[in-house]
Amino acid sequence: MSTLVIAEHDNGALKGSTLNTVTAAQAMGADIDILVAGAGCDGAAQAAAAVVGVRKVLVADNAAYEHQLAENVSLLIAEVGAGYDNIIAPATADAKNTMPRVAALLDVAQISEITSVESADTFKRPIYAGNVIATVKSTDAKKVITVRITAFDAAAAEGGSAAVETVSAVHDAGISSFVGEEVAVSDRPELTAADVVISGGRGMQNGENFKLLDGIADKLGAAIGASRAAVDAGFVPNDMQVGQTGKIVAPDLYIAVGISGAIQHLAGMKDSKVIVAINKDEDAPIFQVADYGLVADLFDALPELESKL
């Protein structure tokens, strides 16, 4: 048995999600290789080689893979993955974009966002916004899988010494190209990797009021998130969205401010270790999942919380 892990990286460095994916791969009980596809991605490849439990790292370094264009990278993964029993990747934006193409090219199903490995062919995954956990068994000889990273611990990033091999295959489908990107620059931790997350909802009333969360986030080293209602209302950008169709987070501490607790939001945060809810409506469903609920007007509670932390 062998498993190919698709690394998430920014060419220079490996993203933490790759480490959680390695742990999921270990649960499948197979030899683990990591594929790093990018351009100028030696830094990421060296980091992948240091991850504990990895047999070898395959590096495909070519301009065609620089921006992780799904049309190109999927062809590469399908070719390299031909020799493996499992191909797995973190369920983050890049792999969500690419992996279903890989599955279709290989004519197999994709099993999305698994939260546990029950056996070599059986997995658990949430459906219906996490209101139901399904156990699914694959009948495909080769399995294409994405992993909900909050469900698996990170593998040790240092201590391994895997061999690094070059993959020379170049796949440029020539049907798509990168135009540009607007990446939010922030000193705060990434939402999905933060130990503490503080999120605002419709109760914040407007985007300007999200600044009330800044001081608290600074003091707690927290990332700032939002409910879909706040994104829909145009308060904040979509990359802050926590929920069924946004980001899935499971920090040590999650503070929900002015969030009613729609099932779609709960799907994105209910695996947090400790949940705090601040809402003036004492019947808000968010209090049913909160360890500590504070019924208060957030415009009073937030400044007080910031000053007393």
Add this chain to the structure above:
Amino acid sequence: MKVLVAVKRVVDYNVKVRAKADGSDVDLNNVKMAINPFCEIAVEEAVRLKEAGIATEVIAVSVGEKPCQEQIRTALALGADRGIQVETEGAVEPLVIAKLLNGVVAKEEPQLVILGKQSIDGDNNQTGQMLGALAGMAQGTFASEVVVDGDKVNVTREVDGGLQTLSLNLPAIITTDLRLNEPRYASLPNIMKAKKKPLDVYTPADLGVEVTSHLTQVSVEPPAERKAGIKVEDVDQLIDKLKNEAKVIS
């Protein structure tokens, strides 16, 4: 140009779905069904392209049992010109849906195929990308802006750190994210008109696709319940609990 939009019939997003007591499947008896919210955004985008004079015809397609014709009619009421149902039985996996849609693409030869990024029942987020691979088309997934420019389309995408813009050769696949547009409501006259719009029905065999199964659902279960917490009196008590009881802040 011709635009094909895929729509899926799913449980209404306000319904809290539960597992059956015997764990065999989810309980969908007498549950309200609706068009998948992301598919509604896809229909709206296609109709706007038509209103802008870019699309000449909008075709709504759904894969499913007969009741999914309701969702095709919804798309027609929102402004799609005609409908196609691909008649299948029971649950159909995303790979098969993608193959069936690819069969429709081969028949209709649209320049743009717009789908929702995921359906809120299976939460798979696969079909559009799979169709892209099968049809050999470029894809712009999780789109927040779509600009057709000659024989290319520029798609701005919601990605983890912000936004990314790609240029795709047409024909292309687009999957919608929630900020792409705000779908309109269908007016009563348009709902009436939609009933008269053409709706063709194909079988998988008509499209040369064999319906296969790659996954079996062994069981379903409710998620682990969180135990009920407490209400704190004030901010001071909250900070005290977080420091001394939960020990998550110092």
